[in-house]
Amino acid sequence: MPAADATSALKEKFPQVTDRPSADHPAVNIPAADNVAVLRSLRDDFGFDHLADLTAIDWAEGASPRFTVVYHLFSTTNHNYLRVAAHCPSDAEPAVPSIVSLWPGANWHERECYDMFGIKFADHPDLRRILMWDSYPYHPLRKEFPLAGIETPLSDPEISAEIKVNAIAAPMAGGPFVASPGEMNLTDAEPRAKDESWNERRAQPGQDELRQAKE
Amino acid sequence: MATEFSFPDSAAKAAAAKPEFEPEKMSLSMGPSHPSTHGVLRLQMELDGEILTKCDPVIGYLHRGDEKIAENMTYNQFVPYTDRLDYIAPLANNMAYAIAVEKLAKLEVPARCQAIRVLTAEMARISSHLLGLGAFGIDTGAWTVFMYSFEEREKLYKLFEELTGARFTTSYSRIGGLQRDVPEGWTGRVNAFCDQFLPILEETLSLLTRNKIFMDRTVGVGVISKADAIAYGLTGPNLRGSGVGLDLRKDKPYSGYEQYEFDVPVGTKGDSYDRYLVRGEEMRQSVRIIKQVIAKFPGGDWYAKDARRIFAPPKDKILTSMEELIQNFMLVTEGPQMPAGEVYFEAENPKGILGFYVVSKGGGVPWRLKIRAPSFCNLSILPKICVGCLVSDVVAILGSLDFVMGECDR
Numbered sequence: 001m002p003a004a005d006a007t008s009a010l011k012e013k014f015p016q017v018t019d020r021p022s023a024d025h026p027a028v029n030i031p032a033a034d035n036v037a038v039l040r041s042l043r044d045d046f047g048f049d050h051l052a053d054l055t056a057i058d059w060a061e062g063a064s065p066r067f068t069v070v071y072h073l074f075s076t077t078n079h080n081y082l083r084v085a086a087h088c089p090s091d092a093e094p095a096v097p098s099i100v101s102l103w104p105g106a107n108w109h110e111r112e113c114y115d116m117f118g119i120k121f122a123d124h125p126d127l128r129r130i131l132m133w134d135s136y137p138y139h140p141l142r143k144e145f146p147l148a149g150i151e152t153p154l155s156d157p158e159i160s161a162e163i164k165v166n167a168i169a170a171p172m173a174g175g176p177f178v179a180s181p182g183e184m185n186l187t188d189a190e191p192r193a194k195d196e197s198w199n200e201r202r203a204q205p206g207q208d209e210l211r212q213a214k215e
Numbered sequence: 216m217a218t219e220f221s222f223p224d225s226a227a228k229a230a231a232a233k234p235e236f237e238p239e240k241m242s243l244s245m246g247p248s249h250p251s252t253h254g255v256l257r258l259q260m261e262l263d264g265e266i267l268t269k270c271d272p273v274i275g276y277l278h279r280g281d282e283k284i285a286e287n288m289t290y291n292q293f294v295p296y297t298d299r300l301d302y303i304a305p306l307a308n309n310m311a312y313a314i315a316v317e318k319l320a321k322l323e324v325p326a327r328c329q330a331i332r333v334l335t336a337e338m339a340r341i342s343s344h345l346l347g348l349g350a351f352g353i354d355t356g357a358w359t360v361f362m363y364s365f366e367e368r369e370k371l372y373k374l375f376e377e378l379t380g381a382r383f384t385t386s387y388s389r390i391g392g393l394q395r396d397v398p399e400g401w402t403g404r405v406n407a408f409c410d411q412f413l414p415i416l417e418e419t420l421s422l423l424t425r426n427k428i429f430m431d432r433t434v435g436v437g438v439i440s441k442a443d444a445i446a447y448g449l450t451g452p453n454l455r456g457s458g459v460g461l462d463l464r465k466d467k468p469y470s471g472y473e474q475y476e477f478d479v480p481v482g483t484k485g486d487s488y489d490r491y492l493v494r495g496e497e498m499r500q501s502v503r504i505i506k507q508v509i510a511k512f513p514g515g516d517w518y519a520k521d522a523r524r525i526f527a528p529p530k531d532k533i534l535t536s537m538e539e540l541i542q543n544f545m546l547v548t549e550g551p552q553m554p555a556g557e558v559y560f561e562a563e564n565p566k567g568i569l570g571f572y573v574v575s576k577g578g579g580v581p582w583r584l585k586i587r588a589p590s591f592c593n594l595s596i597l598p599k600i601c602v603g604c605l606v607s608d609v610v611a612i613l614g615s616l617d618f619v620m621g622e623c624d625r
Contacts, residue, residue, distance in 0.1 A: 023556040024318060050461075051448050052561065053570050055585040072559050072572065072587075076445060076459060079466040083559060105448035108595040116282075131275035131624060140283055147287045149280075 006046045006082065013045075014038055020085055025072075027083035032069070032096040035086050039071065039099055048073035048082055054099075054109035056117045060143040066091040067119055071099075088119060098124040116141035240268060243606070247276045251354050251610040254620030256594070258609065260601075267609065270601035272594055277624035285584035289550025290316050290390055291527075293584070298384040300586065300622035303346050304339035304565045306375070308622075309388035311562035314469060315571035316390045318558045320525055320551070326513040328392055329471040334405070334508045335378070335387060336470075336562075337501040341412075342371045343565035344452075344494045344501075347617035351491060352423060354614035355432040363419040370408055377401060390551060391526035392518025402509045409502045416502075420495045433487040437600050437612035440485060447599070448592040451567030452493045453616055457485035463563040475507045487615035494617070525551040550579020566590055566619060586625055590618035 007026045011017050016034060020027035030038045042048045053072040059065070065087035073082045088094035098121035099106045110121040111130040118139035121127055129136060137152060138145055246257035255276035261269035281300070285293050297312040298305035310332045317324065345364040352360030372382045377398060379385040387394050423429045439449065444457035454461055462479040464472040480496035482489025518526055527546055528539040555577040561570040567589025574583040593616050601609055 021556075023321075024558045024560075049445055052568070053559070053572060053585065053587040055572060055583075055587075057574055057583045070572070072570070074561075076461050081559065083557075103448065104443075104446050104599070105592060105595055108591065112591075129275075131278040133275070140280060145283075147283060 006042075006048075010038070010042065010046065013041060020083065022083060025081040025083050027085065029085050029087070032086040032089055035069075035071075035084075036097050036099055036102065039073075039084065040102055042073060042082065042084070043102055046082075047075045047077050050074040050076050051099075051103040051105055051109075052081070054106055054113065056113045056119055056141075058117055058141065058143050064091055065089070067094040067117060069096050069113065069119065093120070094118065095120040095122055097122045098127075100124055115139070118142065245606075245609070247273075251613055253350060253613065253618065256613075256618070256620055256623075258597070258601075260606070260609070262606070265605050267601050267604050267606065270598050270609070272597050274591075274594065274620070275624055277620045279625065281625045282584055282586060285581055287580070289579040290553065290581065291546065291551060293581075294389065295384065295386045298386055300588065300625065301343070301564060301566055301569070301590070301619050302383060302621045303619055304336075304343040305383065305385045306335040306339040306379075306387055307343075307562065307564045308569060309386060310336050310470065311560065311564065311569045312571055313388035313390050314562065315558060315560035315573055316553070317519075318560050319553055319556060319573050319575055320390070321554070322391050322519050322525060324391060324519050325516045326471065327396075327515050327517045328519070330508050330511075330513055331393060331397060331517060332388060332470050333472060333475070334402075334505060335375075336564075337504045337508075338371055338374065338405070340501045340565040341498050342368050342375075344498050344617075345371075347494060347565075347614075348419070348423075348491075351614035351617070352429075354610050355429050357423060357426065357429055360419060360422050363415065363422070367412055367415060367419075370412075374401070374405060374408060377404075389518070389526060396517045402512060405505060406509050409505055413499070413502060416495075416498055423491065424495070430488065432607075432611045433491060433615065435484070435486050435488075436604070436608045437487045437615060438485050439596065439600055443596065443599065444485065447596040449567070449596060450589050450592065451564070452490055452497060453567065453593050455480065456482035456490035456493045456615075458482055463561055463568060467561075469560075469562060474511075475504045477501075477504050487611050490615045490617075525553075552579060553577060553581075561587070564589060566617060566622070567593055569622070586622070588622040588625060590620070590623040591625075594618055594623060 007019070007028055010028065014030070014034065014037070016031050017038065018029045020029045050073065051071065052074040055070050057068045057070060059068065067088040069086045069088065071084040073084060074080070086096055088096055094117070096119065098110055100110065101123075107124070107126065108130060110124055111126070111128060113119050114121060114127055115129040115131050116139060128134060132140070138150060140149075241262045243260045243262055244257060245260060246252040247255040252258070257273040257276070259271040259273055260267050279299075281296055284296060294309060294312065297308040300308045345368045349361035349364035352358065375385060376382050378401060379387045379394060439453070439457045441458050444454050444459055449457070450461070458481050460479050460481045463469070464477075465479055477500040480493045480500070482493055527533075527543055532539040533543045553575045555575050557572070557574045559570060559572045561568045568587070569589055570587030572583070572585040572587065573581050576582045597612075600612060604612065
């Protein structure tokens, strides 16, 4: 069945499903609490058997709902896509049920989402960080996290015990050279290192404390 | 009085000792710097003797925050970053990213541009599979294959260099077009490459296909069932090796793939050997596609002329005409102005399906850019298929999955 028919049939079956504006593929919004039931129905009854992608969007601090989890489903028989989006009910403590029980391949995607956005996936079998190291304190893809990064001691307990010092990650002098988004005059927006208060010659504020911690 | 000495024999010693011959599991860390992990993958394995009882892949050693960087730069500035995803086939990544953003901008590129993109993507596929084949050969003890495949790959890189100016980091596709048109006589040289490549490919594959050692190492090793392959989100040759004939070039054609005739090879058993066979056949099919593209190579423009707000004007115009100079200046400083909305586009890359999910709030910078990396999904099945294997089988499985950490870690 074409994906457009699938969305109307899905809305009949689950009245809480609503249309989502989309320029390319059919898309629906679903309540986060119902995601397992709706996605199971999509997989078993509508033929969307391939979980193409699972990710999240941060709509920035102050927006509500702040976090949206987005699933892209693909049907290997009908060859069409469906985008399913679920807003996280809580902005401060975002959480949605895990769908690892439906697609084991969602395991790593959800771990990545947790790592990058801090979204908790309830009933996930193994919700650890995946790209950053285990003791990393931030969630880097949140909008308030600066592009140049925040210098963090690599306080892996095992490594610290072995080398007897608090390892510090390599510094990034000023961060990448990029253009600024948003409405502003061209001088402010042009590509440049974002944090110019420190560079190779001038240490970053707070660097001394880190160095002392290292010694 | 004589001193009494006691010399208990080993059997008595063993009887006196506590029974401590409990089976013990050993944990072994393979990588991140290990020749068979093809980059910086680390496998935390638990072994019972030489049999794996648990395998936990540790990734992220090559994490550069590409998605964060993308949110902070204009659409055009991100093109070179796509080279560094699957750095074995940058031309295919460039194309996938460009098409995703073109879908957002509702931009149609002319037929010549599409044909050049298909041509370069198929050349990238051959080059990627050649490397995968050579590395797989080394993993299973067949060194010679590597020598053959790298010689052919070098010829391809010469052609890439002539076309794009770079061997590896090509950054060839632009949003709405290409970096430049193909040079004079270049397609003829690609055709000549294909003609001499086919017999060499047969020779190279014949080193492995009926090779007793290679077959012993790969047949029946790392079997992925059809259901598992879909459930874990596997794509590309790894999915097709398990008998699922999903190929987006056929099933969801983009960039004019529907005009070309080619077959989609699928495996039957889903083991490492099947994945090897699929890659071998895909190279033959890629040559078929390249020959068809060159045979009906369309003329005309190679960039979208109507996309004044998106695509940079030709260099000679920038240097001679005021209006084009201003347009170029605005594109560089503010970025191409995109409508608000979200698109998800997937392309069939050599390693599997590469997807870009672009969320725009308007303006020259994406609000969110998610990269769906095929190697990331393909590796997530390791904990499932490695249990019960020998350590040496893991090396063969890794070689057969043909992943690249640049896109897995992003």
